[in-house]
Amino acid sequence: MKYNLVVIGGGPAGMMAAGRAAAKGSKVILLEKNRKLGIKLLLTGKGRCNLAHQDNQPRDFVKEFGPQGNFLFSALHQFGLIEIIDFFEKKGLRLKTERGGRIFPQSNSAQNVCRVLIKNLKKSGVEVKTNSPVKKIVIKKRRIEKIILEDGQEIKANNFLIATGGKSYPQTGSTGDGYFWLKKMGHRINKLRPALTPLICAENFLSQLEGLSLKNVEISLYQKNKKIDSRFGEALFTHKGMSGPIILDLSSRIGQELEKKADLCLSIDLKPALSFSQLDQRIQKDFAKKSNRFFKNSLDDLLPQKLIPVILQLSQIPLSKKVHSLTKEERKIILHLCKEFKLKIKKLDGYQKAIITAGGVDLKEVNPLTMQSKIIDNLYLAGEILDLNGPTGGYNLQVCWATGWVVGNSVKLDKKENK
Ligand SMILES: Cc1cc2nc3c(=O)[nH]c(=O)nc-3n(C[C@H](O)[C@H](O)[C@H](O)COP(=O)(O)OP(=O)(O)OC[C@H]3O[C@@H](n4cnc5c(N)ncnc54)[C@H](O)[C@@H]3O)c2cc1C
Structure with missing residues (x-):
C-alpha cells in the first residue's frame, strides 16, 4: 500500500x-479541495487567530462544551494546552494571552499560524x-477501500481521516461533504445548525447603527418578560442586527429557543457600571450643564455619536425642546433607553x-482515546465534524489541535514502514 494515512x-x-x-x-497524503490549505484558519480571530484558551484545568475547558465535553478529557490529556503552546513556540511562533484567557500569536497573524503548520x-x-x-x-466490509477524487483518480491507503470541517462559511471550502459520506457509512449525524452566529433583528433603525461597536455593555436575553440569559462584554451592530462576542456566545441559546418558537428580545444596558439611580444623577448633571441647549444637542457626553439620532427618535421628545424644560418623565425615558435598549430578535443568520x-458525528460512535470510528474500522475523525461546539475564545481551534494530534499519534504504522 502506498499510503498509511x-x-x-x-x-x-x-x-x-x-x-x-x-x-x-x-x-501520509493530505487532500484539500481548495487551491491553498487553511483558508478558514486565515479568517479566524479577525485574521489574528485566537488559537487556544487558557484554562486552569481541563475540567474548566470541557465544561464549556456542555455534556459532550467529557469526550475531550483523553485528547486534552494527550495534547493539552501546554503541549499546544510547546508545539507552536518550538516552531518559532511566539504566543501571548489576552484578556479573558484568549491565546493569540504575538504577531497577531493567522497567516503565521498557517505557515507553521504548512512548514511542519x-x-x-x-x-x-x-x-x-x-x-x-x-466501503468494503466495514473498511474504506479507496477514495475517488473529482478527476477520477483513486487513492488506496491503510487508514483514512475525515477532517472536512462543518458547513459554516461554505466559501472557505467547508461545505459539509464529510457529513454526507459518514451518514452513508452508517454514522449517526446529530442535528446540524449554524452556531456562534450573528442575529437578525426586526428594527428598521439598525441600518443607521451598522458598524457601531459597543464595549463594556451588558446584554440580556428575554423570553416575553423573563430574563433567561445575560452577558457582559463587547458587541457590534450590523446592517440588520447584531454580532460580536456577546451575541455569538448567546446565539446557541437563542437558536434553541427559536426552535421552540419562543418570542425573544435583547435588552442592552449601555451603562452597566451605573445603577438606574446613579445614571439618573449623571444625566441630571449633564442636563444641568447644557440647560440652554436644544434636547437634540444634549446627549454627546452620554452616548456614542452614531446612537444619538436613534435614541432621540425612540424617545419621541421634540428635538427643539430646550433641555431645561424637559420633564422628569422625559428624562426617565432617556434613562430607560440607556439601561434597556430593546431589540426584537427575528432569527439567527445562517451558515x-x-x-x-x-451538531455532527455522534460522539458515542468515536473512540475518545484514538478518534477512531466505531463503525468503520480504518476511519478516524477530527475537528469540527465531531458533535462538539464551544464558545468563542479559542475553544474550537483547540479541539482541532487536540483531536488532530490524537489521530496522528494513534494511527498504527504499516508493517512495511515499521521495518
Ligand atoms: C470567521 C471565523 C472566525 C473564527 N475564529 C475562530 C477563532 O478565533 N478561534 C477559534 O477557536 N475558532 C474560530 N473559528 C472556528 C474555526 O475556524 C473552526 O472551528 C476550524 O477551522 C475547524 O477546523 P477543521 O479542520 O475541523 O475544518 P475546516 O477549517 O473547515 O477545514 C476543512 C477543510 O476540508 C476541506 N474539504 C472539505 N470538503 C472536502 C473534500 N470533499 N475534499 C477535499 N477537501 C475538502 C475544506 O476545503 C477545508 O479546507 C472561526 C471560524 C470562522 C468562520
Missing part, C-alpha cells in the same frame, strides 16, 4: 493530524495535494455567517 481536508485538524502521523513514520507538513514529509476534492469514498456548525 489519507487525510481528507487541509484545515487545522487535518494539518495537525497529517504532520503528527508523518513525524511518527507514516507515509513539509518537514515531516507529508505529500500535500491541493485542488483535489474528494468525490466518493468506497454563511456562522463561526461554527453545531
Whole structure:
C-alpha cells in the first residue's frame, strides 16, 4: 500500500493530524479541495487567530462544551494546552494571552499560524495535494477501500481521516461533504445548525447603527418578560442586527429557543457600571450643564455619536425642546433607553455567517482515546465534524489541535514502514 494515512481536508485538524502521523513514520497524503490549505484558519480571530484558551484545568475547558465535553478529557490529556503552546513556540511562533484567557500569536497573524503548520507538513514529509476534492469514498466490509477524487483518480491507503470541517462559511471550502459520506457509512449525524452566529433583528433603525461597536455593555436575553440569559462584554451592530462576542456566545441559546418558537428580545444596558439611580444623577448633571441647549444637542457626553439620532427618535421628545424644560418623565425615558435598549430578535443568520456548525458525528460512535470510528474500522475523525461546539475564545481551534494530534499519534504504522 502506498499510503498509511489519507487525510481528507487541509484545515487545522487535518494539518495537525497529517504532520503528527508523518513525524511518527507514516507515509501520509493530505487532500484539500481548495487551491491553498487553511483558508478558514486565515479568517479566524479577525485574521489574528485566537488559537487556544487558557484554562486552569481541563475540567474548566470541557465544561464549556456542555455534556459532550467529557469526550475531550483523553485528547486534552494527550495534547493539552501546554503541549499546544510547546508545539507552536518550538516552531518559532511566539504566543501571548489576552484578556479573558484568549491565546493569540504575538504577531497577531493567522497567516503565521498557517505557515507553521504548512512548514511542519513539509518537514515531516507529508505529500500535500491541493485542488483535489474528494468525490466518493468506497466501503468494503466495514473498511474504506479507496477514495475517488473529482478527476477520477483513486487513492488506496491503510487508514483514512475525515477532517472536512462543518458547513459554516461554505466559501472557505467547508461545505459539509464529510457529513454526507459518514451518514452513508452508517454514522449517526446529530442535528446540524449554524452556531456562534450573528442575529437578525426586526428594527428598521439598525441600518443607521451598522458598524457601531459597543464595549463594556451588558446584554440580556428575554423570553416575553423573563430574563433567561445575560452577558457582559463587547458587541457590534450590523446592517440588520447584531454580532460580536456577546451575541455569538448567546446565539446557541437563542437558536434553541427559536426552535421552540419562543418570542425573544435583547435588552442592552449601555451603562452597566451605573445603577438606574446613579445614571439618573449623571444625566441630571449633564442636563444641568447644557440647560440652554436644544434636547437634540444634549446627549454627546452620554452616548456614542452614531446612537444619538436613534435614541432621540425612540424617545419621541421634540428635538427643539430646550433641555431645561424637559420633564422628569422625559428624562426617565432617556434613562430607560440607556439601561434597556430593546431589540426584537427575528432569527439567527445562517451558515454563511456562522463561526461554527453545531451538531455532527455522534460522539458515542468515536473512540475518545484514538478518534477512531466505531463503525468503520480504518476511519478516524477530527475537528469540527465531531458533535462538539464551544464558545468563542479559542475553544474550537483547540479541539482541532487536540483531536488532530490524537489521530496522528494513534494511527498504527504499516508493517512495511515499521521495518
Ligand atoms: C470567521 C471565523 C472566525 C473564527 N475564529 C475562530 C477563532 O478565533 N478561534 C477559534 O477557536 N475558532 C474560530 N473559528 C472556528 C474555526 O475556524 C473552526 O472551528 C476550524 O477551522 C475547524 O477546523 P477543521 O479542520 O475541523 O475544518 P475546516 O477549517 O473547515 O477545514 C476543512 C477543510 O476540508 C476541506 N474539504 C472539505 N470538503 C472536502 C473534500 N470533499 N475534499 C477535499 N477537501 C475538502 C475544506 O476545503 C477545508 O479546507 C472561526 C471560524 C470562522 C468562520
